[in-house]
Amino acid sequence: MTSTALWLLVAVVAGWLVQLYFTYQQSMAFNRRVRELRKSGTVTVGVAGKRYRGGRAFVALAVDDHRIVRDAISLRGFTTFARARPVPALFDVKVNHIQGDRDFPQLTRQEREAARQAVTLLRQGVDTIDRAPV
Structure with missing residues (x-):
């Protein structure tokens, strides 16, 4: 193996490790x-989009006992530098409106x-909890 090929391999591996580090940091920040959100109610997270076509988005909703969204955050972007941001458009919205055709x-x-998807997962989780044997 030539010296140039070795340096190229080292650079590729180093870049991959840096990417893994930033991905880990992004994931931990979103999880925090x-x-x-748990302070505001039951939390559910949905994901949509394609990784390389238009990007992915993660949305976390905090829903109270009256099925109203009390807090919401979104993580979207193409890079590992994207951070979660609040989604005020979903604050104080009934879960049914998110699932429905409301724009x-x-x-x-x-x-x-x-x-x-987050609302769908919330409903599936509630149905599972409601049907659990006592």
Whole structure:
């Protein structure tokens, strides 16, 4: 193996390790924000979009006992430098409205789909809990 090929291999591995580090940091930051949402109610997270076509979006919703969203955050972007941000368009919205046809022009298509998935997962979890034997 030539010296140039060795340096190229070292550079590729180093770049990959740096990417893994930043991905880990992004994941931990998002998880911290999701844990903070727990103070506002039951938390559910949805994901939508394609990794390389338009990007992915993660939406976390904190829903109270009256099925109203009390807090919401979104993580979207193409890089590992993206951070979660609040989604005020979903604050104080009934869960049924998110699942329905109501338009949220402030949300991207991926965020809208991720919010819908979060609501679907919330309903599945509630149904499972409600049917659990006592």
